[in-house]
Amino acid sequence: MDDSLMLMIPGPTPVPDPVLLAMAKPTIGHRSGDFSLIMKEVTENLKWLHQTQNDVLIVAGSGTSAMEAGIINFLSAGDRVLVGSNGKFGDRWAKVAKAYNLEVEVISTEWGQPLDPEPFREKLEADTEKQIKAVIITHSETSTGVLNDLETINRYVKTHGEALIMVDAVTSLGAISVPIDEWGLDVVASGSQKGYMIPPGLGFVSVSAKAWDAYETATLPKFYLDLGMYRKTAAKNSNPFTPPVNLFYGLQVALQMLKDEGLENIFSRHQRSKTAIREAVKALNLPTFASDDAASPAVTAVAPDRVDTEQIRSTMRKQFNIALAGGQDHLKGKIFRVGHLGFVGDRDILTCISALEATLQILGDTGFTPGAGVTAAAKVLG
Amino acid sequence: MDDSLMLMIPGPTPVPDPVLLAMAKPTIGHRSGDFSLIMKEVTENLKWLHQTQNDVLIVAGSGTSAMEAGIINFLSAGDRVLVGSNGKFGDRWAKVAKAYNLEVEVISTEWGQPLDPEPFREKLEADTEKQIKAVIITHSETSTGVLNDLETINRYVKTHGEALIMVDAVTSLGAISVPIDEWGLDVVASGSQKGYMIPPGLGFVSVSAKAWDAYETATLPKFYLDLGMYRKTAAKNSNPFTPPVNLFYGLQVALQMLKDEGLENIFSRHQRSKTAIREAVKALNLPTFASDDAASPAVTAVAPDRVDTEQIRSTMRKQFNIALAGGQDHLKGKIFRVGHLGFVGDRDILTCISALEATLQILGDTGFTPGAGVTAAAKVLG
Numbered sequence: 189m190d191d192s193l194m195l196m197i198p199g200p201t202p203v204p205d206p207v208l209l210a211m212a213k214p215t216i217g218h219r220s221g222d223f224s225l226i227m228k229e230v231t232e233n234l235k236w237l238h239q240t241q242n243d244v245l246i247v248a249g250s251g252t253s254a255m256e257a258g259i260i261n262f263l264s265a266g267d268r269v270l271v272g273s274n275g276k277f278g279d280r281w282a283k284v285a286k287a288y289n290l291e292v293e294v295i296s297t298e299w300g301q302p303l304d305p306e307p308f309r310e311k312l313e314a315d316t317e318k319q320i321k322a323v324i325i326t327h328s329e330t331s332t333g334v335l336n337d338l339e340t341i342n343r344y345v346k347t348h349g350e351a352l353i354m355v356d357a358v359t360s361l362g363a364i365s366v367p368i369d370e371w372g373l374d375v376v377a378s379g380s381q382k383g384y385m386i387p388p389g390l391g392f393v394s395v396s397a398k399a400w401d402a403y404e405t406a407t408l409p410k411f412y413l414d415l416g417m418y419r420k421t422a423a424k425n426s427n428p429f430t431p432p433v434n435l436f437y438g439l440q441v442a443l444q445m446l447k448d449e450g451l452e453n454i455f456s457r458h459q460r461s462k463t464a465i466r467e468a469v470k471a472l473n474l475p476t477f478a479s480d481d482a483a484s485p486a487v488t489a490v491a492p493d494r495v496d497t498e499q500i501r502s503t504m505r506k507q508f509n510i511a512l513a514g515g516q517d518h519l520k521g522k523i524f525r526v527g528h529l530g531f532v533g534d535r536d537i538l539t540c541i542s543a544l545e546a547t548l549q550i551l552g553d554t555g556f557t558p559g560a561g562v563t564a565a566a567k568v569l570g
Numbered sequence: 571m572d573d574s575l576m577l578m579i580p581g582p583t584p585v586p587d588p589v590l591l592a593m594a595k596p597t598i599g600h601r602s603g604d605f606s607l608i609m610k611e612v613t614e615n616l617k618w619l620h621q622t623q624n625d626v627l628i629v630a631g632s633g634t635s636a637m638e639a640g641i642i643n644f645l646s647a648g649d650r651v652l653v654g655s656n657g658k659f660g661d662r663w664a665k666v667a668k669a670y671n672l673e674v675e676v677i678s679t680e681w682g683q684p685l686d687p688e689p690f691r692e693k694l695e696a697d698t699e700k701q702i703k704a705v706i707i708t709h710s711e712t713s714t715g716v717l718n719d720l721e722t723i724n725r726y727v728k729t730h731g732e733a734l735i736m737v738d739a740v741t742s743l744g745a746i747s748v749p750i751d752e753w754g755l756d757v758v759a760s761g762s763q764k765g766y767m768i769p770p771g772l773g774f775v776s777v778s779a780k781a782w783d784a785y786e787t788a789t790l791p792k793f794y795l796d797l798g799m800y801r802k803t804a805a806k807n808s809n810p811f812t813p814p815v816n817l818f819y820g821l822q823v824a825l826q827m828l829k830d831e832g833l834e835n836i837f838s839r840h841q842r843s844k845t846a847i848r849e850a851v852k853a854l855n856l857p858t859f860a861s862d863d864a865a866s867p868a869v870t871a872v873a874p875d876r877v878d879t880e881q882i883r884s885t886m887r888k889q890f891n892i893a894l895a896g897g898q899d900h901l902k903g904k905i906f907r908v909g910h911l912g913f914v915g916d917r918d919i920l921t922c923i924s925a926l927e928a929t930l931q932i933l934g935d936t937g938f939t940p941g942a943g944v945t946a947a948a949k950v951l952g
Binding site: 192193195197199200202203208209211212213214215216217218219220248249250251252253256283284287288289379381387388389408409410411412413414429430431432433434435511513 | 584593594599601602761763769793811816893895
């Protein structure tokens, strides 16, 4: 017998059965009154989840499409932008910015370390002529399990006054508070297969009034990802292009589940999961890749020094049907990553830790006290 | 009791139950071996449906995203292109081309008429310096129910020798033969919610070797829709960005159903449906908007002169729960459109015609002989 697959990767995340079943409902026309009602409801609930009165627009595409839309709609070729990079996704936004001929200045930190806010402060303060048009930051860096200090960097952007703050919140939104209105975040992008608990295929972008002002004079070419069209149609509970109707069915159910749980409960659940995983991993004498004070609420990277990461992943998969993620790019084989984002509860965390312990035993590892991981996790969850 | 909704619109089209149920399967990781197998299978079957050995790439997005990708990957700002326009979608591709600063020459015909191939021939013949880089054609114009003479226009493009032919086959692919390799079509774009019988959310683009040559020197900015990345990852049965996993489940099942039916049967079914609808409509003394020799295999536009189109649509919807499409832009209120694309069989055609007859009776129309529509349809289907 095969157990059902348990996704403990940072996306796609596990999808609740009611969401899966909702997606099996017959497709309806996207210009119908019935679909408009769905569009209205999910847009309102997205604003609730985003803690914002800004527009929250829905794009058919991956998280990358949403982030690209967030970048290209508000800028023109030659615009100077600061891009923070300490992982695969920070690197990606630098690539997008360069592909669109922006003048890109990358402020990077070693993978596994959080971005240092200081160079952002220095560059923004030195820019008295206000030539920096945007600062682009990955909030939770999925490739390393690092949470960047968005609040501090954003404060410097606000002091600068001109630059827009653009945030990849793909694995932070719905896992930790991203108070868009309170912090004045201009552009915040995310994707459905993460905290939203639905399969991949939808991207979300919230856009501030200040960003819409910039849109008016921005000249980068765009059509499918032209957010002005999405804004115009969203006001009529519609879409500029045919939306993925069945994914909207899933989104509708998932957002209702999230509302039922409540923002504070969602955030504290992710905080608890993160802490339980980290404490358990440490109790198993396995080093975490990111430090506690810069730990992502969505994904924990582990850098085992005595057992091969790919053997761990393969045994977890084959014996227990639990999928863990590997390292990306130069971290391949150096770390494995445990996703604890979205529809993941206490039982899942405990299951994952006990399977990890069993896996280490099966692999002949003697570097830990059997039971230590589960005990440490139980202490946090209890 | 409400009947289940019957979609007789040109997209989204009806989705077979096995496809809907497949989409309710638990989401798996898109970097897993299991997903690679799905990617491999659907890519092979897409090539079969496209009748091509060219790359057929899958983009998460609408049909527009696929068509935009098809245009922007192979051209540079200032490139001269001819765009055929005789409806909403032809207009759209002209807008895309202009948004990306191409030098656009629109060759238009009145909505409801097919494009005249002559001006294409003239312009291509006159272009001895080979400055025309692409000819962009909508095959089946969804907004009017007109099928353009792609074969003839393409022949002139081939004689020119330099220009690429780029085709919006969104409502022709899977309904009528689009022999990509035989005709040498360079770029052909389509969308999942049409002949593919799955919900919206996936776009498809086939790309010829000649187009890939043009890609090498094309400089329009792109990232999410950069098809070079899709080509590279498709060779490894993977995707550059997180694909909509559950829509792929649906695609896998739908393509298998299409293979089981066979290309010739699929095309003759659509031909039969089209003819039955047209003959029935004519027997009801309702004018079709497009002429027989330029009739789309996917959608028939009807321009009633004695009964209000919106009353017809509303009664069909309320009384029989059959959705018909209205006219778009300046055709609003002037035509209604019957979709007969994808998972639509003889019974559906007959149902739709009998409901249309009943609707006319309910609306007090006396301009037709009761039973004439069903009789005419039966003659074609028999």
